[in-house]
Amino acid sequence: xxxxxxxxxxxxxxxxxxxxxxxxxxxxxxxxxxxxxxxxxxxxxxxxxxxxxxxxxxxxxxxxxxxxxxxxxxxxxxxxxxxxxxxxxxxxxxxxxxxxxxxxxxxxxxxxxxxxxxxxxxxxxxxxxxxxxxxxxxxxxxxxxxxxxxxxxxxxxxxxxxx
Numbered sequence: 001x002x003x004x005x006x007x008x009x010x011x012x013x014x015x016x017x018x019x020x021x022x023x024x025x026x027x028x029x030x031x032x033x034x035x036x037x038x039x040x041x042x043x044x045x046x047x048x049x050x051x052x053x054x055x056x057x058x059x060x061x062x063x064x065x066x067x068x069x070x071x072x073x074x075x076x077x078x079x080x081x082x083x084x085x086x087x088x089x090x091x092x093x094x095x096x097x098x099x100x101x102x103x104x105x106x107x108x109x110x111x112x113x114x115x116x117x118x119x120x121x122x123x124x125x126x127x128x129x130x131x132x133x134x135x136x137x138x139x140x141x142x143x144x145x146x147x148x149x150x151x152x153x154x155x156x157x158x159x160x161x162x163x
Contacts, residue, residue, distance in 0.1 A: 063158035066092035066109040067117065067126065070101030076117070077104060080156045085109055088158075116140075116155035120147025132157050 027033050027042035034043045066088040068077040077096025082088035089109050096104035108115055108126050116135035118125045125142035129135030132155050143150035 059163040060160040061163055062111050062160055064088035064109065064111050065115065065156060065158040067107045067115060067154070068092040068096040068101070068104045069107050070096055070104045072103060073101060075099045075101040075104070076154055077101060078154065078156065081158050085111065110158070112158065112160045114155065114157035114159075117153045118143040118150050119153045120144075120150045123147055124153070125150075 031042040031044055034041055061083075063080075064082045064085045064087070065078065065080045066082075066085075068089075069075065075096055077092045077094070077099060079088045079091035079095060082091060089106055092106065092109075093104050107117075108128070110128055114129050114132045114135040116127055116129070116132070116139040118127075118136070118139040120143045123143065123146060125139045127135055127138035127142060129138055135157075136152050136155050140150055140152065
C-alpha cells in the first residue's frame with residue numbers, strides 16, 4: 001500500500017488541476033468568462049487579437065469566343081465574351097452565315113484569352129495569346145514564314161472578370 005501511495009497522490013493532484021482547468025468556463029482561446037447575477041458569457045481578452053480576418057473569396061467568370069470562316073468566300077464570323085463555349089461556337093457560325101457564308105466552319109474556340117487572324121498573300125494564320133498584342137505578334141510570325149504582305153485581319157479578347 002505504501003508503494004502505491006505516491007502514484008495515488010500524483011493521480012489525485014492531476015485530477016485537481018484538470019478540474020481547475022475546466023473551471024475556465026468553457027470559453028474559446030482568446031476569451032475569458034465573465035458573469036453576473038444569473039448570467040455568464042465569454043468576452044475577448046483585452047489586447048488579444050486571436051481572431052482571424054476572413055479573406056473574401058474571389059471568383060472569376062470565364063468568357064468564351066470563337067471564329068468561324070467560309071474560306072471559299074472569305075467570310076469571317078465571330079463571337080466574343082460568351083458565357084459558354086457552345087454559345088460562342090453557335091454565335092460565330094450564325095455570324096458567318098449572316099454575312100453570306102454558305103460553308104462556315106469553326107476555326108478556333110477558346111476561353112479567357114485573345115485571338116488574332118493574320119492574312120498573307122497565300123495563307124492565313126490564327127494564333128492565341130494572353131494579350132491582343134501577343135496573339136497578333138504570334139500570328140504575324142507564323143504568316144511571315146511563307147508569305148509577304150501579312151496584315152492583321154481580326155483580333156479580339158475574351159478575358160475573365162471578377163464576380
